[in-house]
Amino acid sequence: MKLSSCALLLLLALVGAAVAAAEKERANKSAAAGGLLWATGKDENDLLTAIDSDDPSAVEDDASDEFAGGFSSLDSMLQWAIGHSDPVKLKEKASDIQKLSAEELIKRQIEIKELMEKLKMPSDAELMKIAITDLNNSSISLEDRQRALHELLILVEPIDNANELDKLGGLVAVIRELHNTKPEIRTTSAWILGKASQNNALVQNQILAYGALPRLMKMVYSASSEEAVKALYAISALIRNNDNGQQLFYSENGNIMLQDLITNSSVDIRLQKKALFLVADLADFQIENSYDSKLPFLNDRLFLKSVVDLTSSDDLELQEKALLAIRSLLRLSSSEASDFKDFCGLEYALERMREQLDKLTTQEEHGDYARDMESLRTEVHNIFHQKFEQVPT
Ligand SMILES: *[C@@H]1O[C@H](CO)[C@@H](O)[C@H](O)[C@H]1NC(C)=O
Ligand SMILES: *[C@@H]1O[C@H](CO)[C@@H](O)[C@H](O)[C@H]1NC(C)=O
Ligand SMILES: *[C@@H]1O[C@H](CO)[C@@H](O)[C@H](O)[C@H]1NC(C)=O
Ligand SMILES: *[C@@H]1O[C@H](CO)[C@@H](O)[C@H](O)[C@H]1NC(C)=O
Numbered sequence: 001m002k003l004s005s006c007a008l009l010l011l012l013a014l015v016g017a018a019v020a021a022a023e024k025e026r027a028n029k030s031a032a033a034g035g036l037l038w039a040t041g042k043d044e045n046d047l048l049t050a051i052d053s054d055d056p057s058a059v060e061d062d063a064s065d066e067f068a069g070g071f072s073s074l075d076s077m078l079q080w081a082i083g084h085s086d087p088v089k090l091k092e093k094a095s096d097i098q099k100l101s102a103e104e105l106i107k108r109q110i111e112i113k114e115l116m117e118k119l120k121m122p123s124d125a126e127l128m129k130i131a132i133t134d135l136n137n138s139s140i141s142l143e144d145r146q147r148a149l150h151e152l153l154i155l156v157e158p159i160d161n162a163n164e165l166d167k168l169g170g171l172v173a174v175i176r177e178l179h180n181t182k183p184e185i186r187t188t189s190a191w192i193l194g195k196a197s198q199n200n201a202l203v204q205n206q207i208l209a210y211g212a213l214p215r216l217m218k219m220v221y222s223a224s225s226e227e228a229v230k231a232l233y234a235i236s237a238l239i240r241n242n243d244n245g246q247q248l249f250y251s252e253n254g255n256i257m258l259q260d261l262i263t264n265s266s267v268d269i270r271l272q273k274k275a276l277f278l279v280a281d282l283a284d285f286q287i288e289n290s291y292d293s294k295l296p297f298l299n300d301r302l303f304l305k306s307v308v309d310l311t312s313s314d315d316l317e318l319q320e321k322a323l324l325a326i327r328s329l330l331r332l333s334s335s336e337a338s339d340f341k342d343f344c345g346l347e348y349a350l351e352r353m354r355e356q357l358d359k360l361t362t363q364e365e366h367g368d369y370a371r372d373m374e375s376l377r378t379e380v381h382n383i384f385h386q387k388f389e390q391v392p393t
Contacts, residue, residue: 194234225268255297283328
């Protein structure tokens with residue numbers, strides 16, 4: 001679907017003007033930002049926040065995500081605008097604008113700015129509707145489908161937009177794409193569901209009610225590790241602090257899935273980190289809600305041992321995630337200190353880690369990280385010993 005022609009002509013003129021001005025005057029930043037302002041009718045700051053805010057305190061996302069999602073730059077935003085416009089008109093406009101003098105250009109920019117302020121630019125809800133209409137259209141190209149999904153990925157970030165998604169038929173459309181034959185499409189769709197449900201009980205419950213959880217759990221076993229990682233991210237976001245979601249997760253054998261991920265050394269390390277993060281999160285939820293011991297798998301010796309074994313990984317970050325999971329698991333009153341000691345060899349694992357960290361702290365590049373890890377390790381060590389001393393003899 002195309003945007004209204006009036007808005008488009010303005011956009012074309014503005015994009016052309018911004019590009020020409022940048023060429024003539026060496027990247028005048030405020031002029032380029034004029035082009036950016038159009039795209040969502042929002043403040044540039046909001047937009048930038050929307051693009052890179054992956055709340056690290058919330059569900060684990062890939063901070064270092066190299067997968068190109070959303071408008072990562074002004075360029076991709078312009079690409080988006082150009083993709084939604086008529087290429088012939090765009091060319092004409094661009095060549096018209098190049099004939100203008102610098103003064104004429106500035107005058108033109110001011111005119112356009114004034115016009116844009118008078119005209120209401122499309123709201124986020126309208127932009128979401130455009131993307132959903134595209135997703136609903138079975139004849140659009142794969143490229144357009146992926147682009148529509150990337151637009152939604154950005155648009156669902158603000159909670160108000162996420163709350164609107166279902167009313168526009170967006171959840172149904174995105175969940176349908178989890179069954180697309182192309183892994184890239186399924187990957188972005190899972191990512192959207194994760195983003196939209198993050199810290200949002202309303203959207204979590206809507207997605208759970210559509211029955212998307214079992215499908216996402218299947219995707220975790222995908223041959224595409226990108227797909228598996230985004231599916232596990234979506235699952236974590238969907239069931240976080242959500243009792244009903246966690247019940248569903250367990251009834252779908254989520255515990256076995258976690259165990260598979262943690263014990264299988266051929267699994268992508270990013271998946272293992274996410275699995276450990278989820279284990280810690282599930283244990284914390286038990287503790288906070290005094291549900292302790294309702295979930296035997298969190299106290300299962302084999303399961304605990306597989307978590308402790310990951311502390312011997314070569315990857316420091318994986319070791320850290322394993323330590324965090326152990327800290328939460330130790331706090332469950334239903335877990336046995338003696339299992340950690342005798343069956344899992346936690347004492348030995350912590351000692352080995354201490355020696356390794358001791359060496360690392362002397363190295364410039366790892367020093368700070370190693371010191372932080374050491375203080376976490378000490379904390380785990382202390383919790384373990386307190387727990388051990390509490391055991392009635
Ligand atoms: C950049 O653009 C702004 C507004 O369009 C203008 O006031 C300013 O003089 C320009 N700066 C340069 C270096 O051209
Ligand atoms: C998309 O299709 C769904 C049904 O599959 C419908 O409920 C929704 O209104 C449609 N949305 C748009 C914007 O076309
Ligand atoms: C669906 O997409 C095709 C191909 O892009 C387009 O020709 C058609 O107009 C679209 N249909 C609707 C209802 O937007
Ligand atoms: C371990 O993971 C690999 C890669 O994901 C998979 O091919 C293999 O089937 C898994 N092995 C087991 C025993 O689950």
